[in-house]
Amino acid sequence: MHCSLLISDATTLKFAPWLAKQMPTISRRGTSTLFSYQLRPEATWDNGQPVLARDVAFTLKVLNCPGLPTEYARTQYGFVTDVELDDRDPRHFTLVCETSSPDILFSTGDYAILPEYVLDPKGELRAVPYSLLRTDTVAAVRRYPAIREFARRYKQARLDKHPEHLPGCGPYTLTKWADKRYLRLQRKEKWWASALPTPPTWLQAHARRLEYQIIPDNTTAQLALRRGDLDLYPMPPARDFDRLRKSADTAQLTFHTSGSYEITMVGFNNQHPLLQDALTRQALSLLFNVPGLMQATQPGLAYRSVGLINPSDKEVYNDSIPLLPFSTSKAVDLLRQAGWQRQAGGKWTRKSETLSLRISYRAGESAHETIALQFQGTASSLGIPVLLRPTEVGLFKQQLVSGETELHVSTIHGSPGYNFIPYLHSRSIGISNLTRYNSSVADQLMEAIVNEPTGPLRTKLIRKFQQQFRTDSPLVVLFFLRNRFIASKQLQGVRAIPIKPGYDVLSIAPVFSRQ
Numbered sequence: 001m002h003c004s005l006l007i008s009d010a011t012t013l014k015f016a017p018w019l020a021k022q023m024p025t026i027s028r029r030g031t032s033t034l035f036s037y038q039l040r041p042e043a044t045w046d047n048g049q050p051v052l053a054r055d056v057a058f059t060l061k062v063l064n065c066p067g068l069p070t071e072y073a074r075t076q077y078g079f080v081t082d083v084e085l086d087d088r089d090p091r092h093f094t095l096v097c098e099t100s101s102p103d104i105l106f107s108t109g110d111y112a113i114l115p116e117y118v119l120d121p122k123g124e125l126r127a128v129p130y131s132l133l134r135t136d137t138v139a140a141v142r143r144y145p146a147i148r149e150f151a152r153r154y155k156q157a158r159l160d161k162h163p164e165h166l167p168g169c170g171p172y173t174l175t176k177w178a179d180k181r182y183l184r185l186q187r188k189e190k191w192w193a194s195a196l197p198t199p200p201t202w203l204q205a206h207a208r209r210l211e212y213q214i215i216p217d218n219t220t221a222q223l224a225l226r227r228g229d230l231d232l233y234p235m236p237p238a239r240d241f242d243r244l245r246k247s248a249d250t251a252q253l254t255f256h257t258s259g260s261y262e263i264t265m266v267g268f269n270n271q272h273p274l275l276q277d278a279l280t281r282q283a284l285s286l287l288f289n290v291p292g293l294m295q296a297t298q299p300g301l302a303y304r305s306v307g308l309i310n311p312s313d314k315e316v317y318n319d320s321i322p323l324l325p326f327s328t329s330k331a332v333d334l335l336r337q338a339g340w341q342r343q344a345g346g347k348w349t350r351k352s353e354t355l356s357l358r359i360s361y362r363a364g365e366s367a368h369e370t371i372a373l374q375f376q377g378t379a380s381s382l383g384i385p386v387l388l389r390p391t392e393v394g395l396f397k398q399q400l401v402s403g404e405t406e407l408h409v410s411t412i413h414g415s416p417g418y419n420f421i422p423y424l425h426s427r428s429i430g431i432s433n434l435t436r437y438n439s440s441v442a443d444q445l446m447e448a449i450v451n452e453p454t455g456p457l458r459t460k461l462i463r464k465f466q467q468q469f470r471t472d473s474p475l476v477v478l479f480f481l482r483n484r485f486i487a488s489k490q491l492q493g494v495r496a497i498p499i500k501p502g503y504d505v506l507s508i509a510p511v512f513s514r515q
Contacts, residue, residue, distance in 0.1 A: 001163075001168040001173065001174060001185065002168035002170050003043070003112065003113060003169050004019065004111055004113060005018060005019050005111075006018055006020060006106055006109035008106070008497075009202055010201070010495065010506075013416070013497065013499070015105060015106050015109075018109075018203070019043050019051060019113060020109060021038040021039060021040045021091075022038065024036055024095075024105075024108065024109070026105075029096070031098070032081065032096050032098060033096075033097045033098075033104075035094065035095045035097060037056070037093055037094070037109070039051055039052065039053065039056075039091040042192045042193065042195060042196060043192055043193075044192045045115050045117065045167065046167045046173070046188075047117065049117060050090075051091075051169050052091060053085050053089075053091055053093035054085065054090070054123075055114065056093055056113055057083045057085060057093065057126075057130060058114060058119070058125060058126075059112070059114045060077070060080060060083055060111075060130060061130055062114060062125075064130070064134060064137075065133070066137040066140065066148075067147070067151030068154060068155070071430075071432075072432050073111075075421070075427070075428050075431050076107070076422050077111065078134070079107070080095050080096070080097055080134075082095075083096070095108050099450045104419065104450060106417065112168065113169065114166070115167060115169070118166065119154065119157075119166075124149070124150060125146065125150060127146075128144045128146070128147060163177070164177070169192070171187055171194075172188065172205065180214055181214055182213045183211070183212040184210070184212075185212075186208070187207065187208050191205065201507060202506060204507075206509030207510065218240060221233055222244070225486060226252075228252075228490075231487065231488045231490065231491055231510075232485060232486070232488070232491065232494075233485060233486045233487075234485040235483070235485065235502065236484070237366075238300070239299060241484050242299065242300065242301075252488065253487065253488060254487050254488075254491075255484075256484065256486075256494065256495070257301070257482050257484045258482070258483045258497060258498050259303075259480070259482060259498045260481055260482060261413065261414035261416065261480070262412070262413050262480065262481040262483070262500075263411065263414060263478075263479075263481070264410075264478045264481060265411070265475050265476060265477050265478055266288065266359075266375070266407055266476045267405075267407065267410065267474070267476075268284070268406075268475060268476075269405055269406050269407070269408075269435065269436055270436045270438060270474050271403060271436040273353065274353060274355060274357065274406070277338055277339075279335075279337050279338035280334075280335065280340070280355075281473040282334050282473045283330075283333075283335045285473050286324060286326065286327045286330050286334070287328065287375055287379055288324070288326065288371070288375055288476055288478060289326040289374055290323075290324065290326065290478050291326070292326070292374065293479075297367035298481060298482075301481065301482040301484060302479040303479060304479050304480075305477055305479070306466065306470065307466045307470060307477055308469065309462070311480075316463060317466075318467060320463075321466060321467060324476070332382065340355060342383060346383035347383055348383060355384050356386075357379070357387070357406050357407060358387045358388075358389050358405070358406045358407070359376065359386055359387070359407040359409065360389040360391050360396065360408045360409070361389070361390060361391070361396075361410070362396050362410070364390075368409040368411075369388075369390065371478065402430075403429075410434075411481070413500055416499070418449055418450075421447070424446065424474065425442075425443055426438040426439070426440075426443055427443075435475050437472070439472055439474075442469070445465040445468060448461050449462055449465060483497070484496075485502055485503055487503075490510055490511050491508055491509070492509055492510070494507075495507065
């Protein structure tokens, strides 16, 4: 439905221009890095109006608009300090950024561009300086009352419940949907990129119709796949994937795998009194039987790492750091170093504290429950009581953001690159830093990484950060998941890719024409 400036080429996994005519030119101005973009002249909205630079500026203002739930976006794109439009060319603009890191290149263009003519038909936000929105929202609202009125209208539109009211410039349009059931998209008859003489693969859309179905029960999903009611089933449970791959269903189905940037981890609330010191977190990290958990939850479809860097990124992966062992004896030693003492009754105490923990996870997530149960059993054998807290997904997210959890199991969806600021920097606490990790040393390293261009120093900084991460242990990386999906043989153009959603939807088409 929506296009961004850049896209990841599913074949090469390199950045490619989508709405942009070509990759941005990069230059320096003092301490700032400038990313200059030219939009494709063919790109239009559904009403025929061209996609212009002012739509990009409008989108970035929305992502920073006071009164809207944009905290994560402000963190994710906080490196953009200003947007400069070109008076001579309405399709040309420059993003002024406070970093020169190559990781930021894709981030300058990975957000969906919104139509100003739909959301702000009078152009009331045009007068608001983007730089003021970034630096002083209070002053911005005081000087420009239109900001508050825009936020009111935006929330009143309830676009999360009525996405059909927000047209995009992508190849598909939303024709029908039902909350928590399905989403149906139809390819546009006159999409602007269809007129290109030789469009690259990422500017082609082969399927006439796409329908996404939400099937919460895995057994029901498998039956639908076997009956032919479902053409593609992403990320089935590992055991089901393996069982089906060995069954007679291979006559009708194809099975695909690739690496991924999805990490199953256990986060510690670093601000909780029992978990504030690194030695205690290091000790608890050793109570996860990672090989056993991989076999129990992801047999043959997961691989280990020393931290947040994928082992396939060999240039920066710090292989001098050992994988975490499963060792209760070493855990006991670390607990004692942290000041904990085991009492005659078996409990661990430190001053007036007793070591007793709660581990939260999404209700119905069986793999995460298995992880929590294994940790509970091992910790209990050492005299550390652990209470399991399966939690409804909406409440789980709220508790993570507000810091109400102690330990939590989750799967995070990463991407190529080494910008850890949104997830681990202290300024992201209460937004996207769900472990509430706060380390001045780590903050400085993360900032240095995003400000350092490609080269040996940057590699050294990333490897040093991994060592600091292990020392501080704000969370435990258990394993990386292998991306996997099952597809009908009635589909062509199917291929697995390591980034979400794990397949290239634009290249998929039925073998025969299907309306």
